[in-house]
Amino acid sequence: MNKIFKVLFMLSALSLLCFAQAKQTTTITKDIVELNENGAGKKVGTVTVTETANGVSIDLEAKGLALESGVAELHLYVSNSPQATETAEANSFSGGGLGEDISDLGALIVNADGSISQTVVSDGIKVSDIEGKALVITDEVDNYANSLAEGIKEPLYIASF
Numbered sequence: 001m002n003k004i005f006k007v008l009f010m011l012s013a014l015s016l017l018c019f020a021q022a023k024q025t026t027t028i029t030k031d032i033v034e035l036n037e038n039g040a041g042k043k044v045g046t047v048t049v050t051e052t053a054n055g056v057s058i059d060l061e062a063k064g065l066a067l068e069s070g071v072a073e074l075h076l077y078v079s080n081s082p083q084a085t086e087t088a089e090a091n092s093f094s095g096g097g098l099g100e101d102i103s104d105l106g107a108l109i110v111n112a113d114g115s116i117s118q119t120v121v122s123d124g125i126k127v128s129d130i131e132g133k134a135l136v137i138t139d140e141v142d143n144y145a146n147s148l149a150e151g152i153k154e155p156l157y158i159a160s161f
Contacts, residue, residue: 026051026127030159032062032137033082040082040158045116047135047159055123058105058135063115065157067139072110072156074120076103077134082158101136108137135159
């Protein structure tokens, strides 16, 4: 009888350990930096991405942004390079090394003092989907018609993953 209790106790402890490990969440925190003609500029905040049961929770804390109060937008770009590039007309534009905008993750509220303190929840993606890419804050809500190279929706701030 005593051996049965010991075995049951060991199995219970093992199952609790397995359950605790299964419940661990993946969280990554990165700096948000300003984009300029030279690439990455000064740090303006942080972004923390946490995997949830249904997707990711993205917590943004930034201040001193050169954005008008109102609405900005958060995007996921295919590359994490903040380097500026040139268009065919030899016009340099910030964030050209980011590649394609692969996902619009939601609107952000910019406060009158140029700060953002907001959580965006995005279903259907994982932290691993963001690794090697960039979260980008743009100053305009997407019109879904123009490319970055056309000067529309130029990225202003980036967190490289």
